[in-house]
Amino acid sequence: MNNKNYEIRINVATQYVDAQSEPDIDRYVFAYTITIENRSQRPAQLLSRHWVITDANGKVQEVSGDGVVGEQPKLGPGETYRYSSGAVLETPVGAMQGRYRMQAEDGIDFYAPIPPFTLAVPGMLH
Numbered sequence: 001m002n003n004k005n006y007e008i009r010i011n012v013a014t015q016y017v018d019a020q021s022e023p024d025i026d027r028y029v030f031a032y033t034i035t036i037e038n039r040s041q042r043p044a045q046l047l048s049r050h051w052v053i054t055d056a057n058g059k060v061q062e063v064s065g066d067g068v069v070g071e072q073p074k075l076g077p078g079e080t081y082r083y084s085s086g087a088v089l090e091t092p093v094g095a096m097q098g099r100y101r102m103q104a105e106d107g108i109d110f111y112a113p114i115p116p117f118t119l120a121v122p123g124m125l126h
């Protein structure tokens with residue numbers, strides 16, 4: 001899979017969800033909003049996702065599946081798609097990274113990397 005001809009930009013915003021978290025039992029809930037932008041000249045469709053979620057204890061969870069939030073969005077040139085989801089960690093700090101498997105309109109599959117980002121309870125990191 002070659003992604004040289006496809007520029008998919010991914011931006012992430014994270015938020016700690018205090019109301020759903022229970023630090024007394026090592027349950028820390030985070031929400032994240034992903035914005036996917038097709039900066040190439042060709043349409044592409046998001047087919048699947050693969051996440052690697054690591055907590056501060058080094059525990060790794062891998063999550064794979066079709067699409068995102070039940071959808072497999074098609075993005076034309078210059079279009080964006082935004083969705084929100086969440087993750088639950090056993091520690092107040094962790095990280096996520098991964099990739100989306102995309103398919104161009106000509107049937108060529110390629111990966112769009114999701115750069116690593118931090119999940120942290122406010123005040124835990126400086």
